[in-house]
Amino acid sequence: MIEEKINNSLKELEEGLKDIESARKQVEKTVSSYDGLTKTTGEYVTKLGNITTKVQELVDSIGKDYDQKIKAFEKDRDTIVNVSNAASEKLSNATEEFKDSLSELKTKLKYSIIINAVSLVAIVVIILFLLK
Secondary structure, three states: OHHHHHHHHHHHHHHHHHHHHHHHHHHHHHHHHHHHHHHHHHHHHHHHHHHHHHHHHHHHHHHHHHHHHHHHHHHHHHHHHHHHHHHHHHHHHHHHHHHHHHHHHHHHHHHHHHHHHHHHHHHHHHHHHHHO
16 A cells, blocks of 8 residues: 555656656747747848838938939029020010111101102192293
8 A cells, every 4th residue: 555655646746747747848938949049030120221221211311312402403493584584685675676677767767758748749849840
């Protein structure tokens, strides 16, 4: 009976040791998985940091390019506005000069019509005087 109790106790101890060994292996697997997860997560965070850096560099590059294009556009716009204003001023001046020349021509034509009318009257008087 004592031997049986000892054997039963030994079997219980053996079962307990097996359970403890199984638990130890599970703890080792969990710790190993945690270490792997930590390593993988660290690599992932590093890669995300690199991507963030590259995206920021791209954003900075696009911003600089945009600023340069805006400056070039404004310069071109100012040039076009200045050239357009100068051309408009020249056209306005040419229009005024043409208007003045038309006014002078109009005055000359009036004098020419008056002279022609006076000449016509003189010719009519001479013809009438000659016919009498």
